[in-house]
Amino acid sequence: VTREELIIERQANIRARQAFLSGRARPLEFRLQQLHALMKMIKERESDIATALKQDLNRYDTPLLELTGLENDIKMAINKLAVWAAPRPVERSVLTLRDQVYVQPQPLGVVLIIGAWNYPWALTLGPLIGAIAAGNAAVVKPSELSECSSLLLRALLPRYLDKDLYPVVPGGVSETQELLRQRWEHIFYTGSSSVGRLVMEAAAAHLTPVTLELGGKSPCYVHPDCNIRVAARRITWGKFVNCGQTCIAPDYVLCDPSVQNQLIECIRLTLLEFYGADPKSSPDYGRIINQRHFNRIMSLMEGYTPVIGGQSDASQRYIAPTVLRDVPPQSRLMQEEIFGPVLPLVAVSDIDDAIRFINEREKPLALYVFCTDQKGIDKMLEETSSGGILINDVLMHYTLNSLPFGGVGQSGMGRYHGKHSFDQLSHHRSCLVRSLTMESVHLSRHVAPHFHLGRQRHRRRPGAHGHPSGHSAHCSRTQLHLLVLEGNLQLLLVTWDRPGLVLV
Amino acid sequence: METHSAVLQKLRNTFRSGVTVPEKFRRSQLTQLLTLIQENEEKILGALHKDLSKPKFEAILSELEIVLNELHFALSNLRNWMQDEHVSKILATKVDECFVRREPLGVVLIIGPWNYPMHLLLLPLVGAIAAGNCVVIKPSEVTSAMEAVIAELIPKYLSPDCFTVVCGGAEETKALLKNKFDHIFYTGSQSVARSILQAAAPLLTPVTLELGGKCPCFIHERVDIIAAAHRLAWTKYFNLGQSCVAPDYVLCTKETRDLLVPALKQVLLEFYGEKPQECPDLARIVSPKHWTRIMGLLGKSKGKVVLGGESDEDSKYIAPTVLVDVPEDDSLMQEEIFGPLLPLLTVSSVDEAIDFMNNREKPLALYVFSDDSSVVNTVLKKTSSGGFCSNDGIIHMALPGLPFGGVGASGFGNYHGRWGFETFSHKRAVLLRGWALERLNGLRYPPYTDNKLSWLRWTTSPKSCSIL
Numbered sequence: 001v002t003r004e005e006l007i008i009e010r011q012a013n014i015r016a017r018q019a020f021l022s023g024r025a026r027p028l029e030f031r032l033q034q035l036h037a038l039m040k041m042i043k044e045r046e047s048d049i050a051t052a053l054k055q056d057l058n059r060y061d062t063p064l065l066e067l068t069g070l071e072n073d074i075k076m077a078i079n080k081l082a083v084w085a086a087p088r089p090v091e092r093s094v095l096t097l098r099d100q101v102y103v104q105p106q107p108l109g110v111v112l113i114i115g116a117w118n119y120p121w122a123l124t125l126g127p128l129i130g131a132i133a134a135g136n137a138a139v140v141k142p143s144e145l146s147e148c149s150s151l152l153l154r155a156l157l158p159r160y161l162d163k164d165l166y167p168v169v170p171g172g173v174s175e176t177q178e179l180l181r182q183r184w185e186h187i188f189y190t191g192s193s194s195v196g197r198l199v200m201e202a203a204a205a206h207l208t209p210v211t212l213e214l215g216g217k218s219p220c221y222v223h224p225d226c227n228i229r230v231a232a233r234r235i236t237w238g239k240f241v242n243c244g245q246t247c248i249a250p251d252y253v254l255c256d257p258s259v260q261n262q263l264i265e266c267i268r269l270t271l272l273e274f275y276g277a278d279p280k281s282s283p284d285y286g287r288i289i290n291q292r293h294f295n296r297i298m299s300l301m302e303g304y305t306p307v308i309g310g311q312s313d314a315s316q317r318y319i320a321p322t323v324l325r326d327v328p329p330q331s332r333l334m335q336e337e338i339f340g341p342v343l344p345l346v347a348v349s350d351i352d353d354a355i356r357f358i359n360e361r362e363k364p365l366a367l368y369v370f371c372t373d374q375k376g377i378d379k380m381l382e383e384t385s386s387g388g389i390l391i392n393d394v395l396m397h398y399t400l401n402s403l404p405f406g407g408v409g410q411s412g413m414g415r416y417h418g419k420h421s422f423d424q425l426s427h428h429r430s431c432l433v434r435s436l437t438m439e440s441v442h443l444s445r446h447v448a449p450h451f452h453l454g455r456q457r458h459r460r461r462p463g464a465h466g467h468p469s470g471h472s473a474h475c476s477r478t479q480l481h482l483l484v485l486e487g488n489l490q491l492l493l494v495t496w497d498r499p500g501l502v503l504v
Numbered sequence: 505m506e507t508h509s510a511v512l513q514k515l516r517n518t519f520r521s522g523v524t525v526p527e528k529f530r531r532s533q534l535t536q537l538l539t540l541i542q543e544n545e546e547k548i549l550g551a552l553h554k555d556l557s558k559p560k561f562e563a564i565l566s567e568l569e570i571v572l573n574e575l576h577f578a579l580s581n582l583r584n585w586m587q588d589e590h591v592s593k594i595l596a597t598k599v600d601e602c603f604v605r606r607e608p609l610g611v612v613l614i615i616g617p618w619n620y621p622m623h624l625l626l627l628p629l630v631g632a633i634a635a636g637n638c639v640v641i642k643p644s645e646v647t648s649a650m651e652a653v654i655a656e657l658i659p660k661y662l663s664p665d666c667f668t669v670v671c672g673g674a675e676e677t678k679a680l681l682k683n684k685f686d687h688i689f690y691t692g693s694q695s696v697a698r699s700i701l702q703a704a705a706p707l708l709t710p711v712t713l714e715l716g717g718k719c720p721c722f723i724h725e726r727v728d729i730i731a732a733a734h735r736l737a738w739t740k741y742f743n744l745g746q747s748c749v750a751p752d753y754v755l756c757t758k759e760t761r762d763l764l765v766p767a768l769k770q771v772l773l774e775f776y777g778e779k780p781q782e783c784p785d786l787a788r789i790v791s792p793k794h795w796t797r798i799m800g801l802l803g804k805s806k807g808k809v810v811l812g813g814e815s816d817e818d819s820k821y822i823a824p825t826v827l828v829d830v831p832e833d834d835s836l837m838q839e840e841i842f843g844p845l846l847p848l849l850t851v852s853s854v855d856e857a858i859d860f861m862n863n864r865e866k867p868l869a870l871y872v873f874s875d876d877s878s879v880v881n882t883v884l885k886k887t888s889s890g891g892f893c894s895n896d897g898i899i900h901m902a903l904p905g906l907p908f909g910g911v912g913a914s915g916f917g918n919y920h921g922r923w924g925f926e927t928f929s930h931k932r933a934v935l936l937r938g939w940a941l942e943r944l945n946g947l948r949y950p951p952y953t954d955n956k957l958s959w960l961r962w963t964t965s966p967k968s969c970s971i972l
Contacts, residue, residue: 072964090903090906091905092903092905093902096899096903101906103906103907104884106911108911109912193708196708198705201702201705201706203701204698204701205698207694207697207698207701207715207916209916212708214708226939227939230939230942233945234945237949274949274950275951282950282951284950284952285950359520382525383522385607385610387933389932389933390934390937391935392937393937393945396935397934399964400593400594400602400935402592402593403604403933403935406931408930408932410708413708413710415931427911428909429889429890429891429911430892430906431884431891431892431893431900432892432893433880433884433894433895434896435895436727436728436731436732
């Protein structure tokens with residue numbers, strides 16, 4: 001046994017593949033059983049998970065919100081699996097009227113799931129639900145930054161799920177690199193754009209398709225005509241939940257200078273309502289994941305005088321809910337995703353200015369617009385692009401699993417949640433099941449020399465679609481051509497919404 | 505001569521202006537593409553003949569008709585495809601509008617191959633235009649006559665601010681790929697696909713890869729051998745075997761093989777006559793390089809030629825050829841043949857055939873000939889491939905309702921019909937809320953309590969709306 005053979009990551013890939021090839025992940029009963037087991041794990045171990053999250057991120061109740069999304073996805077998968085996995089018939093043409101024509105979703109094989117640290121359960125198990133439902137094996141690599149959650153997942157998953165089909169492989173950068181050297185049928189990555197690039201590059205060697213759930217700066221535009229009080233509450237919630245460490249948190253606010261003051265006051269009031277006068281002592285306010293990110297966010301704030309907050313405590317990795325006004329668009333703060341409890345307000349003159357600002361930057365994962373006027377809403381919808389867009393609220397589209405969740409451009413590629421997870425991790429195989437009858441009909445396409453069009457002696461008259469036709473007639477969406485071939489009168493039927501050629 | 509980046513900037517500016525988005529514009533460009541084909545049939549057929557000696561019959565079916573059908577299909581269905589898709593809601597969003605909106609991606613790149621230089625370039629183009637994008641079109645330089653025709657006609661019929669043709673070989677393509685696109689659609693080989701992915705990764709450009717591989721064809725003993733031979737020969741020798749979905753090799757029992765060979769002999773006579781080299785219904789190999797490659801495979805092969813085998817270097821001709829006694833590790837089994845050589849390999853059972861296929865990379869297409877539906881179903885269930893067709897070949901590609909694409913080494917992503925539209929679109933999740941129900945929203949705000957939490961779980965669960 002060589003050193004290479006001993007490598008954990010390689011072993012996990014090989015074992016998962018062998019388990020997949022055994023065929024046991026394929027039957028629907030098995031998939032359902034695994035999904036039920038996953039549900040059981042989440043329900044039975046809720047308090048352990050909550051403890052882990054408290055230690056990783058100082059989260060109290062939001063851990064359970066993290067699990068609610070998973071529960072909904074599992075329930076939906078269990079209810080709908082039979083429908084999702086069944087053949088999906090498609091429309092047939094004249095030539096295939098007697099055949100079976102359908103799309104059959106199939107498992108891909110072995111999927112690599114790389115989770116993130118900010119919602120270590122939702123973002124690691126979410127893709128796993130899709131992988132299981134679609135009949136795949138999956139190697140799960142939780143983020144090492146959310147240490148307690150990672151350790152707990154490693155302990156729990158093998159106790160509830162098939163441990164060869166769904167192994168958990170821990171580790172940091174070098175372990176992830178080793179995993180990326182193996183061959184996968186799909187890689188599902190959640191995290192930063194910079195690592196996303198590396199994942200895609202590694203996948204290129206094996207021609208592996210990838211789903212990348214990345215981030216970026218999600219803008220939030222506040223129009224003067226909106227209900228500022230309610231907008232402030234919603235934005236405050238979305239921004240400071242999990243201490244700003246949410247890929248779809250409103251990263252910064254764009255608003256008219258006339259609105260800035262009112263917005264700031266409403267946010268101040270809301271923060272008081274949510275976390276009290278001293279957020280540090282509120283059990284509902286989170287912490288930054290580690291020292292490196294703490295330092296990163298602190299340095300982004302340098303040079304600014306906050307209008308709200310600004311306090312910090314490095315020993316606890318605590319940063320107070322902070323709001324900064326009149327932030328220059330070219331500042332460092334506006335260059336990278338903040339991923340922390342710092343909310344810059346950038347002044348724009350009107351909705352067109354806001355649209356221009358947004359479009360000058362990379363397409364974000366989420367775009368938020370607070371506006372009452374329908375025309376303004378439509379303008380925003382039509383003139384911008386983003387993974388998802390919410391009008392008059394934040395984050396909520398994540399909770400609706402009938403909506404696809406994913407980015408575009410630098411914010412990612414692919415999508416999941418609900419049925420989208422199943423479809424993303426399946427191969428949609430086209431199937432045409434024919435019989436060997438009707439061969440006389442098909443003789444038309446075989447080139448028998450004496451029927452060859454190239455040798456026709458009649459002169460071709462230009463007809464629609466360049467058919468050599470002597471006569472053509474319209475008949476709703478079908479066109480009939482009378483063809484004279486070598487003295488034999490043939491009827492050529494061409495339909496275009498149902499393409500096919502029939503020689504009768 | 506504009507540089508790539510200048511060209512791209514122009515397209516990007518056009519896209520930003522929003523002109524490609526309205527249905528009317530997309531419809532007008534699709535209609536223009538229709539006219540392009542209708543008004544230039546002779547020119548196109550002439551170019552195809554020059555490049556590949558493509559018989560007119562084949563060219564009309566596989567290069568013109570198929571594109572025209574796709575265009576009509578897109579024109580008929582465009583409005584439908586563009587509709588917002590409303591989705592089911594949970595209680596928390598009951599009074600909101602929730603839908604998925606398909607949006608154009610922006611500026612996309614389509615790289616076409618040489619074997620069906622019109623079809624495999626224009627079919628993705630239909631999807632890209634229907635989805636409202638601007639497109640950089642890169643035809644294959646190998647089929648130079650067709651390349652010139654594309655470069656001449658596209659600017660004449662399509663809006664030059666939105667659609668550009670870029671010509672050139674490997675170097676130009678490499679340079680082109682240094683630019684950012686919103687999607688790259690590539691049809692071709694695995695080795696080039698890898699370098700495209702490597703170029704796309706640092707720019708996080710999504711890619712669709714339509715590749716190839718060796719498409720196996722299993723012929724079961726319970727079958728009308730003459731009918732099967734007709735269909736097999738047609739799909740194999742169409743375009744002289746240069747189709748990504750051509751049956752690359754056959755698996756059958758010895759007994760079946762002994763019936764198949766004379767059946768094929770009869771069929772080949774029927775199709776191409778006594779002197780196939782003189783028959784105008786056979787295409788030619790695209791280039792001396794490929795001719796040499798295929799002849800090299802034949803030369804190294806340990807199999808026995810039972811039909812055909814003739815060739816002529818000057819005209820790049822290779823006869824429709826059938827070989828038997830081909831071992832598993834033969835030269836013909838190392839790479840995709842992409843030529844008119846058909847090896848017949850023997851297996852002793854359906855299961856052996858399935859194992860054989862499963863020990864290899866997932867192909868773009870997989871074929872089974874049998875009258876026994878249980879055999880067809882068994883192969884269907886136990887294998888994977890881009891597409892599957894029983895008792896025929898290639899034709900599954902002509903159905904716009906079916907997605908066309910590979911899996912594993914044969915590629916990822918798909919197109920045709922609505923699938924093409926979706927490939928070139930971004931599915932944007934849209935949630936429009938109002939100001940009401942802030943009290944309901946209040947359940948989610950701190951200070952957190954267990955009571956609030958249980959209400960919240962109820963309102964966000966999928967079952968909650970059925971109660972109201």
